[in-house]
Amino acid sequence: MWQRWITAINDMKLRTKLIFSFIVVVFVPVLIVGFFLTGQLRAMALNNAVEQTAINVERVMKRTSDVIDVAYDNAYRFANDELLEDVANRRYDTTYEVVSAYRDFTEFRDTVGLYKEISSVRFYMDNPTMLNNWEFIPPTERIVNAPWYKDAVEANGLAVWRYMEDERYLKQTLSLVRKIDFWEHRSFGVLVLNVNMEMLQDILLQETFDTMIVDSNDRIVAANRTDRIGLTLADIDMVQDPITAGETGRFEGVVDGQWSEIRIESLVPEASANGLRIVSVFSIETIVADANRINRLALSVIGASLVLSLLLMYAFSGMLSSRMLRLSKHIQRMAAGQWRTTVRIDGKDEIGQLARQFNSMSASIADLMDEVEETNRQRSLLESKQNEIRFKMMASQINPHFLFNALESIRMRAHLKGEKEISRIVRLLGKMMRKNLEAGSRVIQLADEIDMVRCYLEIQSFRYEDRLKFELHVDPRAEATPIPPLIIQPLVENAVIHGLENKENGGTVRIRADVVGDRVRVCVEDDGIGMSPETLQRLNETLQAPEELEHNRIGMRNVHVRLQLSFGPEHGLVIRSAVGEGTSIHFYIPLGGNRYV
CATH class of the missing domain: 3.30.450.20 (PAS domain)
Structure with missing residues (x-):
């Protein structure tokens, strides 16, 4: 209760606080004394009458x-x-x-x-x-x-x-x-x-x-x-x-x-x-009529004196608060970014001393802000260049192992039988290579990324024949969402190579892109061999490792880091897997493509 009173007093303006202090220190005691004395006078008159x-x-x-x-x-x-x-x-x-x-x-x-x-x-x-x-x-x-x-x-x-x-x-x-x-x-x-x-x-x-x-x-x-x-x-x-x-x-x-x-x-x-x-x-x-008349006269004199004192206090507090208000306005200008602001307040009292100290502080802050702005400009430029290089380096880190295997498969199929299907596969492979070469751009639409994934899966279906099946489910509202290139394709590649390649009967890869509130949820699932808890733990530790390892140049860590650089640390990969039950990897991106950096 007492603390609330102190807080309320501290929140008052200076003029209000001065008037309030006058009322508490002078006005109220005088009224109390006046009412007490007039009350005693009335009581004396009544007692004398009794x-x-x-x-x-x-x-x-x-x-x-x-x-x-x-x-x-x-x-x-x-x-x-x-x-x-x-x-x-x-x-x-x-x-x-x-x-x-x-x-x-x-x-x-x-x-x-x-x-x-x-x-x-x-x-x-x-x-x-x-x-x-x-x-x-x-x-x-x-x-x-x-x-x-x-x-x-x-x-x-x-x-x-x-x-x-x-x-x-x-x-x-x-x-x-x-x-x-x-x-x-x-x-x-x-x-x-x-x-x-x-x-x-x-x-x-x-x-x-x-x-x-x-x-x-x-x-x-x-x-x-x-x-x-x-x-x-x-x-x-x-x-x-x-x-x-x-x-x-x-x-x-x-x-x-x-x-x-x-x-x-x-x-x-x-x-x-x-x-x-x-x-x-x-x-x-x-x-008590005479006593009341005296009381009214006394109260009138007291009231007139207090009103005069209050007016004088109001004028004095106005002089004081106007100087403080000028200082406050200059402080607000500094808070708005006008660092080189100077206040002119006459007097050698505490307010004048505070104004001079404010001018000195304003000059020091302005010099310091100039230095900070120059440092931040150079740092931002450096980080921008580094992120640009990092994006391009990550986008270029594609393991050629897939291309070698695909070309070998095409060669063997062409050697055994000359079907038109080979022409289609070659076309898809060319389309993929062209998109990979264009991956240096900062963002693409989700529909383009899904198109490249579809090309990859059809090529892999040609390779694995009936052992590989795939499903694509994309919400039309999510197709225009901006996304960094080569985000989903590495996840699909891991699902095919590590999840289904060693499975005798093959399996199915499912890619879903659903709108959830103001975000798009992208999920890549397979029903392959899955991972043991130890393997899953090592993989999660690799994703969170501060330094990139040589053998992690391509794959999920690449995707994980680029998602975090693009949209923020909470937009990384989330992996769930169990032995014999397959693996599920999902992540979220903003529906409007708002970028983090």
Whole structure:
């Protein structure tokens, strides 16, 4: 993995590499530091807001507790007031007695006048002899079935805090509702003390964050945003499990469509069946707005600085890369063969020094190439002459033994009987001798070589009579293929002399020339006596021998070497043979006659 990165960097252009190094060394670290610092600034702003929220909630809790504790203390006092017990449980005979008792009982009015935290006091008592003066109220069936009334009865003397409607003034207030038992009379009443909502509202209006007092039913009792008073948490899109479940602590959630920080603290007065919760909410986006503005300003300054630096780096790298590009173009000219090329680059830095060294090297290489070209010219001329001589010498190395035997056979046949067949044989022999004399040309067509082979085989058939048979199979597509002269005829001669001459019943020689892909495969086969593995090995060693031996001047090595000189080392002879099964020799030549040398 690391090696691939190194390779990719090395493959970059110089200008790209300089810009990349600037980005890695300067651009990325500056961005990392910038994002880190701006992130820390945002986090500090958020943490300060969280701490301030905690302080605000604590302050609201203390001041709210001071207000509602007054209601609780008075409720406790009324629960032990003997005069209240007497007034609530007395059986009145006349209306005058009721009015007189109400006039003498001033505790409720005195409490409202003495404590500004309490706006009104009501007492519900099931006494049919009492009248409703908005302080003592006989409960109707509707009141008895009201949830707040039932909660107070079931609380058995514990205070219940409810946000409920005041029957007299028809407005919602936070009320302390408590059942007061009169054990001596085996009766009870329900006391309701309404908290002064203006005082609660004044407490919250002093807070900077959205702050609310919520009862146990998630009803907003008071809030510094007055439009929320009387609503539930669900009404302000604040329905979340931890909040609606009554939990306390810090939470994050969506309030009024904004992601916000929420702090909830519980306020449960002493000897109360339920309590209140103080909820403070601030929008995270609003808190970090100033930090984000500073962040944007800082990022803009950093970005502008980096862009300016990048432009300067681009200009500087352009100056450097243009000089390197000029040097590279001159190197390409030298690679194209313009050895005497000179580059002019100003400066004494490494690039200027490299240019001067290049000019010196160019001059040295040009002189050296002139010497090499002259040497190669002379060597090529020498090799050409040597190959020409070698081809002519090889083509002229024909053993006259065949001609002697043929002429002797013709003489003996003419002596015994004067047939016209002798005329044909003499004609074929003349044709062969004429073609042999013309063998000094570099190439002939395969059809001409096959024609000479046919003449040779017909002459040998005349000599051996029925002991020799031959077959020629030549693909018409291969007939025009160029081939060196006297390539196939020596192979056929070896097949006749060494393969069939010593075989009592004679045999058959087959010559095939087939097109295989883009090559021509020439094969000479006989069904003669064959060769032992040792003989075949010696023959193959002779073909591969580096020096020609005197007794190998004519024959297969001659053919093998000429094929390799003409078409390449892979185009030599391939021999297969077995004793009693005959011999097969084949080789390949290019179909178009492309030459190796």
